[in-house]
Amino acid sequence: MKKQLRISPSILTSDFTRLGETIDMLNSSQCDYIHLDVMDGVFVPNISFGFPVIRNIAKRAAKPLDIHLMIVDPDRYIPTLRDSSPEYVTVHYEACTHLHRSLQNIRANGMKAGVVLNPHTPVSSLEYIAEYCDMIVLMSVNPGFGGQSFIESTYRKVAETRELLLRTGSKALIEIDGGVNLTNAGALRDAGADVIVTGNALFASDDPKGTVELFKSL
Numbered sequence: 001m002k003k004q005l006r007i008s009p010s011i012l013t014s015d016f017t018r019l020g021e022t023i024d025m026l027n028s029s030q031c032d033y034i035h036l037d038v039m040d041g042v043f044v045p046n047i048s049f050g051f052p053v054i055r056n057i058a059k060r061a062a063k064p065l066d067i068h069l070m071i072v073d074p075d076r077y078i079p080t081l082r083d084s085s086p087e088y089v090t091v092h093y094e095a096c097t098h099l100h101r102s103l104q105n106i107r108a109n110g111m112k113a114g115v116v117l118n119p120h121t122p123v124s125s126l127e128y129i130a131e132y133c134d135m136i137v138l139m140s141v142n143p144g145f146g147g148q149s150f151i152e153s154t155y156r157k158v159a160e161t162r163e164l165l166l167r168t169g170s171k172a173l174i175e176i177d178g179g180v181n182l183t184n185a186g187a188l189r190d191a192g193a194d195v196i197v198t199g200n201a202l203f204a205s206d207d208p209k210g211t212v213e214l215f216k217s218l
């Protein structure tokens, strides 16, 4: 029996003038989470959206929120994020001087905590933090933009992460973020991924809701 992937659509490449309709569509779809890419223009060379948008989405969303913080010093905003009751808040390994404390901070605010690795950051970085994580996110593109091409070395990285979680006893989910589509998602699941983020593959299609179902049927 093949493990069914959990799907976390990223709204970054959706039409922001129709965000309410997009959230309604995702609410009625088979997706498992809604992925919000928060970018500060410093950690990544792009700026996406902030709390006014997050709060409005949180009010309308009927799916758990999976908030990906691509910002420097994310600890500043953990208490504020709590108001939007996200299920997951993930922070970049590369952006946190005291990552263990950041994860404790997220959990202490009642949210599940995750670490995100950029494509160049080795899985071994997780050795002493994996057991404190509820999610590990592997970036399969360089963060900052939707619609980029998938980095092929991610398959190997997924398998390595799965091994590390088994060895450390971590119960974290493995999420893959960036350039995921219907042709690579199955192999990512088989390599050990639990959750895939998908933006462009969904919102560039004629039927985003139907595309979620195709991902779930892989």
Ligand code: DX5
Residues within 6 Å of the ligand: 010, 012, 013, 035, 037, 068, 070, 141, 142, 143, 144, 145, 146, 147, 148, 177, 178, 179, 180, 197, 198, 199, 200, 201
């Ligand atoms: C990139 C973001 C991703 C991206 C995924 O920095 O973290 O979540 O929006 O979108 P696609 O699937 O279009 O690569």
Ligand code: ZN
Residues within 6 Å of the ligand: 010, 035, 036, 037, 068, 177, 197
């Ligand atoms: Zn993301």
